[in-house]
Amino acid sequence: MRKGGVIFDFNGTLFWDSPYQESSWDKYLQHYGISLTKAQKREYIHGRNGKDTFEILFGRKLSAVEIHQFTEEKEVLYRNECLKHKMELAPGAKLLLEELKANEVPMAIATASGKSNVDFFIDRFNLLEYFDAENIIYNDGSVKGKPHPEIFLKAMDSLGIAKEQTIIFEDSFSGIQSAINSKASTVIIVNSNDDEYLEFELPVINHFDEFDRNLLVY
Known part of the structure; x- marks a missing residue:
C-alpha cells in the first residue's frame, strides 16, 4: 500500500x-x-479559479488574454495589500510542515491561485523548503475550478498517493466541497475566518496544533 500524504489549500489555509x-x-x-x-462573494469568488470568477462577474465568456488581464489587475492589488502587513504562515503551520518533512510525509499544495501569486508565495514563505516545486499545483488555466475535484486529484497523482490515504486541509466552501468530491479519506476544515460550517460534518481546527497527528501514516 502506498504511503499516505497531505495536501494543503493555500489562501485562507x-x-x-x-x-x-x-x-x-x-x-x-x-x-x-x-x-x-457576502454570500455572492463566497459563491462566486472564494476558492474558485479566475476563469470561473471573472466570467460570472462580467456575465460573458472571456478569452484567455482577457482572463489573464483581469486576474493580474486584481492580483496586483492583492499583493500590494499583503506587503502592507507582516506575512507569516498560519498558526501552527510551520511546526506541522517541519514535522511532516522530518517524517518524510509526501506534501502538496493545491491552490486556485495563478502563477504570479504562487511565485510570490514561494519567495515570501520559502515554500520550497517544504514542498517540491512540481507538488505545488496551481491554476494554470487548464484545471477545472473548485468545487470540481481535479486540482486535488492532480496533487494526489503528483505525490503518488492513494485517495484512501490522503488528508486535505481547506477553508473555503467551494474548496471543501472540492476536497469531498476528490474522495480523500480525511478532509479537515481550517477555520481562518471565523465562519460557520454547519453544512459539513467534518473536523474543524482553529490552529494547526489542533490537528490530530494520529491520522498521519508514517
Whole structure:
C-alpha cells in the first residue's frame, strides 16, 4: 500500500489572508462598478479559479488574454495589500510542515491561485523548503475550478498517493466541497475566518496544533 500524504489549500489555509483578499476584491469590484453580497462573494469568488470568477462577474465568456488581464489587475492589488502587513504562515503551520518533512510525509499544495501569486508565495514563505516545486499545483488555466475535484486529484497523482490515504486541509466552501468530491479519506476544515460550517460534518481546527497527528501514516 502506498504511503499516505497531505495536501494543503493555500489562501485562507496555510496563509490566513482573508482581510487582504477582501480589501483587494472590494477595490477591484468598485473599480468596475460591481456590487456583491457576502454570500455572492463566497459563491462566486472564494476558492474558485479566475476563469470561473471573472466570467460570472462580467456575465460573458472571456478569452484567455482577457482572463489573464483581469486576474493580474486584481492580483496586483492583492499583493500590494499583503506587503502592507507582516506575512507569516498560519498558526501552527510551520511546526506541522517541519514535522511532516522530518517524517518524510509526501506534501502538496493545491491552490486556485495563478502563477504570479504562487511565485510570490514561494519567495515570501520559502515554500520550497517544504514542498517540491512540481507538488505545488496551481491554476494554470487548464484545471477545472473548485468545487470540481481535479486540482486535488492532480496533487494526489503528483505525490503518488492513494485517495484512501490522503488528508486535505481547506477553508473555503467551494474548496471543501472540492476536497469531498476528490474522495480523500480525511478532509479537515481550517477555520481562518471565523465562519460557520454547519453544512459539513467534518473536523474543524482553529490552529494547526489542533490537528490530530494520529491520522498521519508514517
